[in-house]
Amino acid sequence: MWNSTKITKLLGIEYPILQGPMGGGFSTAALLAAVSNAGGLGSYGAYTLTPDEICEAGKEIKKATSKPYNINLWVNDVDKSLINYAPEKLEKIKLLFKPYFDELGIPLPDLSSDIPSKFEKQVEVLFELKPAVFSFIFGIPSKEILQESRKLGIKTIGAATTLEEALALEDAKVDAIIAAGFEAGGHRPSFLKPAQDSFTGLFTLLQQLKAKTKTPIIAAGGIIDAKGIKAAMTLGADAVQLGTAFMVTDESGAAPIHKEMLFTNPNVPTTVSKSLTGRMGRMISNTISDAVPFETEVLPFPLQTKLIAPLKVAALAQGRTDMVSFWSGQNTGNLQHHKASELMQALIAEMCA
Numbered sequence: 001m002w003n004s005t006k007i008t009k010l011l012g013i014e015y016p017i018l019q020g021p022m023g024g025g026f027s028t029a030a031l032l033a034a035v036s037n038a039g040g041l042g043s044y045g046a047y048t049l050t051p052d053e054i055c056e057a058g059k060e061i062k063k064a065t066s067k068p069y070n071i072n073l074w075v076n077d078v079d080k081s082l083i084n085y086a087p088e089k090l091e092k093i094k095l096l097f098k099p100y101f102d103e104l105g106i107p108l109p110d111l112s113s114d115i116p117s118k119f120e121k122q123v124e125v126l127f128e129l130k131p132a133v134f135s136f137i138f139g140i141p142s143k144e145i146l147q148e149s150r151k152l153g154i155k156t157i158g159a160a161t162t163l164e165e166a167l168a169l170e171d172a173k174v175d176a177i178i179a180a181g182f183e184a185g186g187h188r189p190s191f192l193k194p195a196q197d198s199f200t201g202l203f204t205l206l207q208q209l210k211a212k213t214k215t216p217i218i219a220a221g222g223i224i225d226a227k228g229i230k231a232a233m234t235l236g237a238d239a240v241q242l243g244t245a246f247m248v249t250d251e252s253g254a255a256p257i258h259k260e261m262l263f264t265n266p267n268v269p270t271t272v273s274k275s276l277t278g279r280m281g282r283m284i285s286n287t288i289s290d291a292v293p294f295e296t297e298v299l300p301f302p303l304q305t306k307l308i309a310p311l312k313v314a315a316l317a318q319g320r321t322d323m324v325s326f327w328s329g330q331n332t333g334n335l336q337h338h339k340a341s342e343l344m345q346a347l348i349a350e351m352c353a
Helices: 006-011 029-037 051-064 087-096 098-104 119-129 143-152 163-171 202-212 226-234 256-264 287-291 303-317 340-352
Strands: 017-019 042-045 069-074 133-137 155-160 176-180 217-220 239-242 270-273 281-284
Touching: 006 176, 017 029, 017 042, 017 340, 029 042, 029 051, 029 069, 029 340, 051 069, 051 119, 069 119, 087 098, 098 303, 119 143, 143 155, 155 163, 163 176, 163 202, 176 202, 202 217, 202 226, 226 239, 226 340, 270 287
Parallel strands: 017 239, 042 069, 069 133, 133 155, 155 176, 176 217, 217 239
Antiparallel strands: 270 281
């Protein structure tokens, strides 16, 4: 049977279908529960949340489902270059974006480069919640954190954009590895090399990992339907992870205009840009991403996020979607389902057929 794999046995789920853990307000308990209750693995991207907010989200999740679920965090959630960041440099880069603020009639925000990491405190709350799965990107947690996860019975899943990253995760004895293909929407979670040097497509990456690693592999990037699932599993994936297809469902926290744009514009052009957050991510091309090439220096993560946040709010309020960065994977041509449960049912039925 297609749905009996190393991953379904490892995670205690019925179907090898994982919902991508979208952070930044996209994740909701309702979306997670819809996927988990249908036999897949629902996920919650919590990297932007404070420990207290993660605790509250955990309470919502437990009310919505008793099935296994995943909480995702960023191991490296603050760029090292923010340490002793020069104020004059900050002001200089802010001026690059001033024309967009002027066009919308809003002031540039006051910013501080003093942004501490939340990761360690977030992990403490995660251990209190004891989700079935703890997934992470942008690095590998410490040996102590991984050991505590095993002690608590929490399965660990790390994301790799290259074979070298997968081998590092396997050395750390994670339970599963996500093969994050270049086609995926959102941030490119590279951690051993710069993201621009880790542009391997999913099908090539899958074959590289299957040839050199023994850890179960989850395929992510450009998969939105049963055809994509079948192709990934034919190449050796033990499960798949879908992001964009779940992001456009009613249960997701994405803005309605974001969802409408993807439904009404099949195969909308996407690009990889660091203009939104300071880290490379795949999004729908817009005025700012087109005008800020990768070579242009922007603020480190997450300071760039704090710069752009008020601009996004104003642009949405004024209907200027050309100035809003909307995350999206490359493959959007066959998005059909507005309900997460209906998407799950369709995927399962088509795979079973």
